[in-house]
Amino acid sequence: QLQLQESGPGLVKPSETLSLTCTVSGGSISSSSYYWGWIRQPPGKGLEWIGSIYYSGSTYYNPSLKSRVTISVDTSKNQFSLKLSSVTAADTAVYYCARHWRQEGYFDYWGQGTLVTVSS
Amino acid sequence: EIVLTQSPGTLSLSPGERATLSCRASQSVSSSYLAWYQQKPGQAPRLLIYGASSRATGIPDRFSGSGSGTDFTLTISRLEPEDFAVYYCQQYGSSPRWTFGQGTKVEIK
Numbered sequence: 001q002l003q004l005q006e007s008g009p010g011l012v013k014p015s016e017t018l019s020l021t022c023t024v025s026g027g028s029i030s031s032s033s034y035y036w037g038w039i040r041q042p043p044g045k046g047l048e049w050i051g052s053i054y055y056s057g058s059t060y061y062n063p064s065l066k067s068r069v070t071i072s073v074d075t076s077k078n079q080f081s082l083k084l085s086s087v088t089a090a091d092t093a094v095y096y097c098a099r100h101w102r103q104e105g106y107f108d109y110w111g112q113g114t115l116v117t118v119s120s
Numbered sequence: 121e122i123v124l125t126q127s128p129g130t131l132s133l134s135p136g137e138r139a140t141l142s143c144r145a146s147q148s149v150s151s152s153y154l155a156w157y158q159q160k161p162g163q164a165p166r167l168l169i170y171g172a173s174s175r176a177t178g179i180p181d182r183f184s185g186s187g188s189g190t191d192f193t194l195t196i197s198r199l200e201p202e203d204f205a206v207y208y209c210q211q212y213g214s215s216p217r218w219t220f221g222q223g224t225k226v227e228i229k
Contacts, residue, residue, distance in 0.1 A: 047157075047165065047208055047220040063217060096164055105212030106155035108176060110164035 002027040004097050004111035012091075012118050018084040022097030022111060029078045030055040035100050037107065038071065038082045040093040048093075052100065053080055087118045122147055122214045124221035126207075132229040139196040141224045143209035148189045153213030156185055156194045159223075160205045168207075169194065196226075204228050 008020035022036070029036060037052035051061035053071045061069050065084070073080040084091060094115050098107035123146040133139055143154065152172035157165035167176040169185035172192055182197040196203055209221040 046222045047210070049218045049220070060215065098164075100212075104153065104170065105215065105218050106153075106167060106170040106210065107157075107165070108167050108170075110166075113164050 002099065002109045004099065004109060006095060006097050006111045006114040008114065008116070010115060010117060012087055012116060013120050014088055014118055015086055018082070018087050018091060018095075018116055018118070020082045020095055020097075020114065020116070022080050022082075024078045024080075024099075029073065029080065030075050033102055035102055035105075036073070036080045037098050037100055039096045039098055039107070039110075040091075041096070041113070042090075042093045050082065050084075050095075052105075054102070089118050092116065092118045121217050122149065122211050122219055124209050124211060124219055126209060126221035126224045128224060129222075130225045130227060132227050133199055134229045135199050135201055137199050139194075139199055139203070139226055141194040141196075141207055141226075143187075143192040143194070143221050145190040145192070145211060149192075149211045150213035152188050153211060154185075154187070154192050155210045155212065156183075157208045157210065158203075158205045159208065165208060199226070 003025045005023045012018045035052040038050040051071050053059045068085045070083040094113040096113045098110040100107050125144045127142045154172045156169040159165045173185045184195045206223045206225045208223050212218045
């Protein structure tokens, strides 16, 4: 059974960089069939797709966040990571990692999510 | 960017009743690339429907999706106690800007 688990600091200061890692178990991140993505959800609000990465390192990002986002992959560790720079309180959210098919962008496996609060 | 508008915001129903949730897109969603998710408090979303009408693995057949173009519907034929949750639609036909609706809460009447 595929499992995804987010990890990283729960508190980040304004203007700093948010860094999270997603560890994939029960399957290979190097599968040619899938992309791996990040989605966030501010408290009490809806979902926002951040970006996705293929095992080869190919990425695509939400244009509204593209200037601040970097997603990378480490196939040797079966992990992929998110960096979001210059954070503000508006970036406070539960951050989820998830898997989607290469050809289609619906997310079929999700991590449990991790709350990141931006505050001084 | 394709904006998805879900209605109603909240649906108050009793167990055993039929639920009909709407998702309207600001422009046509190509190839019916629309998904539905269920989210319960403190949990990650769970995929219910993809391709507008295909049920995901393990999803009961009381959940069904329909629609095309700009109008999509999620129907729960008979509500079970575990179905009371928030439901989101998502379009993935407009890469690289996938978007979600704002959600519909199905609550116990």
